Amino acid sequence: EVQLVESGGALVQPGGSLRLSCAASGFTFSNYWMSWVRQAPGKGLEWVANIKQDGSDTYYVDSVKGRFTISRDNAKNSLYLQMNSLKTEDTAMYYCARDLPLDFWGQGTLVTVSS
Amino acid sequence: QPVLTQPTSLSASPGASVRFTCTLRSGINVGSYRIYWYQQKPGSLPRYLLRYKSDSDKQQGSGVPSRFSGSKDASTNAGLLLISGLQSEDEADYYCAIWYSSTLVFGGGTKLTVL
Numbered sequence: 616e617v618q619l620v621e622s623g624g625a626l627v628q629p630g631g632s633l634r635l636s637c638a639a640s641g642f643t644f645s646n647y648w649m650s651w652v653r654q655a656p657g658k659g660l661e662w663v664a665n666i667k668q669d670g671s672d673t674y675y676v677d678s679v680k681g682r683f684t685i686s687r688d689n690a691k692n693s694l695y696l697q698m699n700s701l702k703t704e705d706t707a708m709y710y711c712a713r714d715l716p717l718d719f720w721g722q723g724t725l726v727t728v729s730s
Numbered sequence: 731q732p733v734l735t736q737p738t739s740l741s742a743s744p745g746a747s748v749r750f751t752c753t754l755r756s757g758i759n760v761g762s763y764r765i766y767w768y769q770q771k772p773g774s775l776p777r778y779l780l781r782y783k784s785d786s787d788k789q790q791g792s793g794v795p796s797r798f799s800g801s802k803d804a805s806t807n808a809g810l811l812l813i814s815g816l817q818s819e820d821e822a823d824y825y826c827a828i829w830y831s832s833t834l835v836f837g838g839g840t841k842l843t844v845l
Contacts, residue, residue: 650834652776660768660776660825662834674832710775715829716766718778718791 617641617719619711624724631701631728637694637711637721645669645689648714651696653707654723661707664696665714678704701728731755733830734837741843742816750811751803752826752837760802765809766827767800769820770839776825782809818844 623635635651650665664675664685673685684697694711708723735753742748750767754760764783770776781789782800790796801810809826821844826837 659823659839660770660827660836662827662836665834676833715834716778716781716789716791717768717776717827717834720775720777722775 617713619713619719619721621709621711621721621724624709624726626727626729627701628730629701629703629728632697632699633701633726635696635698635709635711635724635726637696639692639694639711639713642713642719644687644692649687649694650712650714650717651685651694652710652712652717652720653705653726654710655704655707658707663709666694698726701726703728732838733758733835734826734828736824736826736837736840738838739841739843741845743845744816744818746816747812747814748816748842750813750824750826750840750842751806752809752811754807754809754828756807758807758830760807760809761804763809763828763830765800765802767798767809767811768825768827769822770825771822779811779824816844820844 618640620638651663653661666673666685682700686695706728710723711721713719733755764781766781767779768776778791780800797814799812823839823841825839
């Protein structure tokens with residue numbers, strides 16, 4: 616059974632940093648691109664970033680470029696999102712998902728950016 | 731103008747058929763893209779429904795009933811999600827997405843109400 620379990624969400628002040636993790640199991644993690652997708656409270660889905668199987672290629676939505684870094688450790692079957700210079704508009708539930716077609720999603724981890 | 735435009739809401743009766751539209755911005759040709767569709771029920775994770783580019787390039791999500799299908803309308807430059815035999819459990823938000831300019835872009839979502 617495919618499982619994705621996110622962790623690391625928290626309340627953080629504007630300008631702060633946070634590192635999200637996603638533990639994958641039930642499939643060969645190293646064979647798949649992986650994505651982070653977020654959803655602000657009461658809003659729609661917003662793709663954040665994705666990463667190639669070996670980590671050699673990454674893409675980001677414009678609003679997080681230069682602030683967020685996606686990475687992975689295939690030996691640990693884990694996906695990460697390092698978030699720096701956080702803004703209030705980054706407040707959202709963050710999901711990791713198996714790329715494309717985003718056929719499996721984790722339960723999400725909540726990031727709240729507020730003073 | 732957004733890359734993808736979806737109507738905010740739709741309503742239909744049980745047993746009816748409903749058509750969701752996902753209109754691509756002028757200058758972005760729907761024929762060139764795989765359109766991904768997702769369903770999100772209140773308080774639940776997004777669920778991958780299907781992918782459609784053409785009749786020879788399409789994919790149904792695992793466990794997704796055949797009453798969910800994809801199509802395109804070239805005349806309106808739109809991707810379509812069709813649900814036949816509407817059921818009360820289909821009440822949800824529906825999102826389309828395309829991989830465009832090295833990013834995954836979601837539409838704003840359509841809320842389906844089953845009357």
